[in-house]
Each structure stands twice: as structure tokens, then as C-alpha cells.
Amino acid sequence: MRILLAAVAALAIAGQAYADTAVTADAIATRISETIAARLPSPGRYKVMLADPGYQLTLPAAAQGRYDIAALTFDPARQSFTAALAYTNAGGEREYVRIGGAAASVVTVPALLRDVAPGETISEADLTTIEMPADRLGSQILTSSANIAGQAARRMLRANTPLQNYDVKKPILIKKGELVTVTYAVDGIELTTQGQAQAEAGLGDTVAVMNTRSRRTIDARVTGSGAATVVVSNATLAAR
Numbered sequence: 001m002r003i004l005l006a007a008v009a010a011l012a013i014a015g016q017a018y019a020d021t022a023v024t025a026d027a028i029a030t031r032i033s034e035t036i037a038a039r040l041p042s043p044g045r046y047k048v049m050l051a052d053p054g055y056q057l058t059l060p061a062a063a064q065g066r067y068d069i070a071a072l073t074f075d076p077a078r079q080s081f082t083a084a085l086a087y088t089n090a091g092g093e094r095e096y097v098r099i100g101g102a103a104a105s106v107v108t109v110p111a112l113l114r115d116v117a118p119g120e121t122i123s124e125a126d127l128t129t130i131e132m133p134a135d136r137l138g139s140q141i142l143t144s145s146a147n148i149a150g151q152a153a154r155r156m157l158r159a160n161t162p163l164q165n166y167d168v169k170k171p172i173l174i175k176k177g178e179l180v181t182v183t184y185a186v187d188g189i190e191l192t193t194q195g196q197a198q199a200e201a202g203l204g205d206t207v208a209v210m211n212t213r214s215r216r217t218i219d220a221r222v223t224g225s226g227a228a229t230v231v232v233s234n235a236t237l238a239a240r
Helices: 002-017 025-039 234-239
Strands: 021-024 045-050 056-059 068-075 080-088 094-112 127-133 172-174 179-186 189-197 206-211 217-224 227-231
Touching: 021 025, 025 045, 025 068, 025 080, 025 094, 045 127, 056 080, 172 217, 179 206, 179 217
Parallel strands: 179 227
Antiparallel strands: 021 056, 045 094, 068 080, 080 094, 094 127, 179 189, 189 206, 206 217, 217 227
């Protein structure tokens, strides 16, 4: 009984291994994309789409699920390709199929997972990456996600859209006209006073603050929400 079951299982496995195989257009496009990238002198990634998106390559059992890209021609100017796929047919001979389609160089750029409203701060969890055509990569498009998290949106930003330099800015921590706590750092001693911001500013920015007592205006570096610091010498502090 055990021997019979083992024989049946072996036949089932063998039958499954040598059955006809259907290769999807997406799988073929991936193979062609990898082949183009490997053959070009400069590295890169290519987005490939077959002329017939619904095309399937049916491999007979004799091919054992294998096929080769026997020939491939890529025209970067026209962003197109033609290829010959080869496999072993039922008669044990090599059979060829010609296909064509589009192939364009693409780059990966940062994008948002969700829409972000103006003034809203972007977090790490909001970021993802998308592919875009390399020939549409302008000098203003952000190509790295470094330093995007923690920035605020200048305008309404849509999900899955390339980000540009002017899309983000430092979050506003001090608004014009609001009261600011100003800390004077003098030789390890800190003194605090209150002033009125003369402009809006973000973290690390320098903002003009008018001392509410002396009515003098000083420049202070923003250190937090409603807070700024001035590093001064003893002589400067005495003059204040």
C-alpha cells in the first residue's frame, strides 16, 4: 500500500513538473527589463510594458517552464524594444516568438503615502517611494527622502506624486507678533526675558525679537515653539 501511494505521488509530481506553463506579460516584462539593464554600459532600471498587456507565453511540457531571450533590441530614443523568446517545443526543437513594446528608464524618488495639507508636518510614516521616467527628472524634484521627515508642507501635497524642493519647509515654530521666551546664554549662565517676534520662523532660523521692556530689537535663534536663544558676551548683555 505504501509503495503504491509513493508511486502515485511520484507520478503526480512528475506530471506537475512537465505540464504546460503560462508565463504572464508582467513576468516577461521583468525579464526584459533586467536584460536591458544588464546589457547597457550605464546601470539603471527600466519600466517595460508589452505591446499586448494581456499576452501570455504558453510553454509546452517539453520546455519544462524554461525560455530564453534569444535576441533583444532596445531603442532608447524611441523608448521601445523588440525581442525574440526561445523555448523547446513538443518536438524537441527550438521555437521562437517575437514580441515588442515600450521600455523607458525610470528612477525611484520619495513620495507621500497620503495627502498632506498646507502647514502639516510630514512624518517618517508618511513617506514611500515611487518610480518616474528618468527624462522627467527635473532639478527641483527631491531624489532622497533624507531630511523630508519633520518638514512642513508649503501647499496641498498629493499622495504618490514626486516631491519638489519648494513643496516643503521648516515647520513654523514662532509666528509674527507672538510673545517669545528669549534666553540669554552668558558664560554658562542663562537669563530669560520676553519679547515679541517681528517675523515668523522655524527651528534654527534667526528671528528679530523686540524686548518688551527695553523696546530694543535683537536677533535670536529659534530653539523650539515660542522659544529662542541669544549667545552674548558679558559686555553685550550689560549694554542691553
